[in-house]
Amino acid sequence: MNHDYILITPAKNEEKSLPAVLESVVNQSILPKLWIIIDDGSTDRTPEIISSYQEKYNWIKSLRLPEHPRDVCLHYAYVCRIGFDYAIKHCREKAIRYDFVGLLDSDTILEKKYFEKLINEFEKDPSLGIASGGIYYRDGNDLIWEVSASNFPRGTGRIWSKKCFFDTGGYALEPDAHTISNIKSLLRGYTARQFKNVVAIQTRKTKSAEGFWKGYNGAGRNAYYLCKRPLVVLANVLYLSFKSPFYPGLAYLIGYLSAYINREPRIQDEEIRNYFRKQKLSRVLRMFET
Numbered sequence: 001m002n003h004d005y006i007l008i009t010p011a012k013n014e015e016k017s018l019p020a021v022l023e024s025v026v027n028q029s030i031l032p033k034l035w036i037i038i039d040d041g042s043t044d045r046t047p048e049i050i051s052s053y054q055e056k057y058n059w060i061k062s063l064r065l066p067e068h069p070r071d072v073c074l075h076y077a078y079v080c081r082i083g084f085d086y087a088i089k090h091c092r093e094k095a096i097r098y099d100f101v102g103l104l105d106s107d108t109i110l111e112k113k114y115f116e117k118l119i120n121e122f123e124k125d126p127s128l129g130i131a132s133g134g135i136y137y138r139d140g141n142d143l144i145w146e147v148s149a150s151n152f153p154r155g156t157g158r159i160w161s162k163k164c165f166f167d168t169g170g171y172a173l174e175p176d177a178h179t180i181s182n183i184k185s186l187l188r189g190y191t192a193r194q195f196k197n198v199v200a201i202q203t204r205k206t207k208s209a210e211g212f213w214k215g216y217n218g219a220g221r222n223a224y225y226l227c228k229r230p231l232v233v234l235a236n237v238l239y240l241s242f243k244s245p246f247y248p249g250l251a252y253l254i255g256y257l258s259a260y261i262n263r264e265p266r267i268q269d270e271e272i273r274n275y276f277r278k279q280k281l282s283r284v285l286r287m288f289e290t
Helices: 018-026 046-056 074-094 114-124 162-167 177-187 212-225 230-241 248-261 270-278 281-287
Strands: 005-011 034-040 060-065 100-103 108-110 128-139 142-145 158-161 191-202
Touching (some): 005 074, 100 114, 100 162, 114 128, 114 191, 158 162, 158 177, 177 191, 212 230
Antiparallel strands (some): 128 158
């Protein structure tokens, strides 16, 4: 198996986090063949920081989008999709070979052998379609694993095998595109895993970019959009309500109920609708075993 991969990173006003993220990638034991950083209309020094690295590394490219309010739902998927489409087209035109496709957020710092370790897992398991490391955050001198569905890869720091990426339709232009990708990979016979021994450190906790309330309110709306069963939603509400900072459970519930009351649009993909309609509560609860 070839170790070549391409990487996509969306960035908006990340002048504080981006330098460390850039350093963690340019110091990887296996470097990407191409890294596309999409500047989503940043108004801080993000463009200058990206430009300084482009001058040093010819495999780093950037795209600049018009200024737009930060949005971690559909607009985030739109930004990523632009990056993936551009990268794939560029590789085709320049005859750049790659066997893996990666996504890294601009607040995620990787250990030196991050991609090497994940690619090794694909070599061990031919059925593996998507993989990520574990997401950690710093608490003083300690690294704390951010509890998540332990059998599913995280959104940031994930890589797809090229075959899985295209077999599952690429990166969906939908809210919660990561979840959709995970599910489609499973439905097509791939496995999708998170490897906690492969370390990625987030400079801020998940869903905190715009504040936990807005982040988890959006997650509740996404749950409605994906047709998650009410019992599954309730289980998530209870889970979020019993861990610090506690109020995200309420934000999640309000987001779901608001979408329900307003009869907001729901995903039209029948594969995803059926998956969540049939999802068993016991399986959801097992996903959060640490």
